[in-house]
Amino acid sequence: MAFNIGLSGLRASQVDLDVTGNNIANASTVGFKGSQAQFGDLYSSGFLSSGNMAVGGGVKVQDIKQSFGQGSISGTQNGLDMAIDGDGFFILSNQGQVEYSRAGQFSIDKDGFVVNNQSMRVQGYQADDEGNLSGVRGDLQIDAGNLEPRRTTRFDSELNLDSRESVLEVIRQTYPTPWSDPNNPPAGLAADETLTFTYPDGRTIDVDFQAGDRAQTIAERLNELSGVSSSSRTRLDIVDGVIQPGTNYEVMGETFSVPGAGGGITNSEEARDWLQDAINDSPLNTLNATAQGTSGMRLIDSRGNEVTVTEVDGSGNPVGGGYSDTGVEEITNISLEQGIVATTDAGGTSPILGSDSPDITRTNTFDPEDQRTYNHATSSTIYDSLGNPHTMTQYFVKEPVSGGDSVWAMYVQIDDEDVGDPPFTTGEPTRARYELEFNTDGSLASVDGDPNGQILISNWTPKDDSGQPNGADGPLPIASGGELPIAEPPVSSNFMVDMNETTQFGSSFGVIDQQQNGYTTGRLSGLDVSDEGVVFARYSNGQSQNLGQVALASFANTDGLSPVGDTNWVETFESGQPIFGQPGTGTLGGISASSVEESNVDLSQELVNLIIAQRNYQANAKTIETSDAVTQTIINLR
Structure with missing residues (x-):
């Protein structure tokens, strides 16, 4: 009996040594989760056996339990490296087989797919051409092509006109x-x-x-x-x-x-x-x-x-x-x-x-070449359908007060040329002039009678440096159907100028914000990842665009996952089915970009466990040795 008890102890101690050694070996493995051997005693008991006189039969290994506690997060130089801060697993496709991992060392393969070190494809939510994320999960792919240019269709102008200024003369x-x-x-x-x-x-x-x-x-x-x-x-x-x-x-x-x-x-x-x-x-x-x-x-x-x-x-x-x-x-x-x-x-x-x-x-007639004929001017860059930049200049002229109304005239030129809509479908552009009327509290009342403060630029022909049309889409005059809102997709050079946030307060003229939605073509210059796992592409034209979002999975019983190597796990009956979602939603953790999650192994504790396992092994061997000595004594009786 004592021999069997000692043997069970040796076997259990050997497993404990193996588990501790495996933890120590993977102390520097990214995303690794340490394990612990869990033991249980052995008793032989039956229906008529006496419980108070039972003698144990040794020990057995009940389970090797992994600890899914959070590991330390450390920074890296790779922009696609990711660490999960909280619960959840990355979802990997291994040629159709789905595996789960906490190791976020990712890169891009020759086809643009985000993969791990074993060329397994990371799963996520792909974005459309406008950067809108879909709810469809699939292989996360990075488009490394140039960003196509986008014409300006909306220009938001927020500024303050000084109410104290006088009419120019x-x-x-x-x-x-x-x-x-x-x-x-x-x-x-x-x-x-x-x-x-x-x-x-x-x-x-x-x-x-x-x-x-x-x-x-x-x-x-x-x-x-x-x-x-x-x-x-x-x-x-x-x-x-x-x-x-x-x-x-x-x-x-x-x-x-x-x-x-x-x-x-x-x-x-x-x-x-x-x-x-x-x-x-x-x-x-x-x-x-x-x-x-x-x-x-x-x-x-x-x-x-x-x-x-x-x-x-x-x-x-x-x-x-x-x-x-x-x-x-x-x-x-x-x-x-x-x-x-x-x-x-x-x-x-x-x-x-x-x-x-x-x-x-x-x-006080406006003359763009005579600074004495306008109070203020501001210029911004807009883009045609080919992505060519052009300069739009807004001139502001204080008008005489009439009937108690406070009015400013705004003139608009693009590349120093008039862009006013002619009265007919064809004709030379006229001077683009718009009246900005303000309320007594300084807020904008209307622009040319429109309470929304929106105007349509409908007679702009994009030109090159020599003054000739450059081949981009031309204007669609109002007489030919040009109107607000701008059609989508746009078919002309028309765009809207929104002056709704413009004010007339008793303070100096100032441009608060000027924004437009166009840009020239751009080359991919870098990638960034947000806390929500959204992959942003940075382009040489200063633009950024969503390319996709990493998907995470959680399980009702994380301990039920089965390890398959390479710091990956697979779903089992005990783990339950995965719950997919976006980082930072539900119980899923957030994403730390340019970082990885280190192993959660406490090396000092494992070295102590190694000593304990060694002592246990020696003690169980001593049990066998003692039993052998006793047995030898009996054999030597004469």
Whole structure:
């Protein structure tokens, strides 16, 4: 009997040693859960046996119980490493077989699936193209492709307009100064001239000009003065009768061959119209080539460059004078702030000032190129359907109070061009102007009568740097069906501007928030994981998007799970069926990103258990040794 008891103790101690050794061996295994051998005593008893005289039969191993207590969480350098802080298991698909694990060392395979070290696919909830998470569970896959661009369809503008500001008023004194020579290229000023500018405080500034100075030079010199602004242009009128069918003409280095009668052009007027279209469609489109009724054609270069038209032969050699029968004119416009007076030393009418009696106007008319005509401006970036960025500028002008209403005018330009809706389905964009009316408490009452504060930009044609349409979706005018809300998916460049949060308080102008929903294309630059297990993709364009969410599972009886190696468990009858859910919901724990859960083995405790198991083994061996000695004594009786 004693031999069997000792043997059972040896077997139990050996199992205890094995369990302790396995715990020590996996003390650094991520997600490992330590085990403990649980023992029970053995008694032989029957229906008629006496309980108070029973002698035990030894010991047996009742169970090897795993401890699913939380292990320490430590950080890593891998953004896809995850640790469960709380209850739950990661769900893994091993070629169709579902296993569960606490080891969150994940990476991405060649197909973009999130996998563990054994290439088992992590299960989760996939997101659609808009980043919306579905409730359908499957293999979690990361799309490493570029993020497609998204056009701007909504622009939210929240700012404050200072109610204390006054209505702007600008006094302009305009001096048109033409000079021309109808038969020769412009030679600039005919003689030296000095302009004297007298300011309201009595100081004077003299500006000297030399004979031959061109309009552009004069304008540049004048713009250097305080309170003085100037612009210039060169204008060339091509008289009807000069442009002939079947003739070659050179304009600023570009040659144009006007078709003859066989090409459908039979007279000088048609030839002029053809040349106008040819210039507008050529690299010279920065010229303003405009037909002037039946009198001829006008070429204007806003930069002040000389515009030449020369008749050439088939080899490009000039046939006649470059300005034959043409009128060339250079114009300089000068605007002075109130109180500034300009005089000239030229006798009579000044070639620059033109008239001694300048036109004086009092106005607050908006001019985007004149900062004196608007109170404030702010710019933001928007995107077309190809993902190209464009600059939208909002200008704000305080309007005179009428009938007790407090009104501001907002003007909108995109890339410095007007985007107002024309009254018909076609036509040049008009100036986009909207009236913002405010309540007495400073809140926005309406925009152009709309109490929701929403406006529609419906006449924007996205253009490239050269000013030509860039191939993105164009406008859908109101007359053609453009309206709010914007259709989904959008089919035009139309977008909504929401001004509902704009206020008019007695504080300085300030942009509180400007947001729009468009962006350019972006490359995948990194991945982040939230506490809810949502995988975010970060792109080079500054955008982020949901790619999916890790799913977790819990069990009614975690101790009933069966270990299958690789720090994984499988469902059993004793564990019950899994309950799936999102991290942080129900009894499921949250996710710690760039972290792993260490083994929950207490190495110090295991070393003590190792000593105890060793002593137990030695003691049970001593029992067998003693029984052997007793038995030997009996055998030696004679």
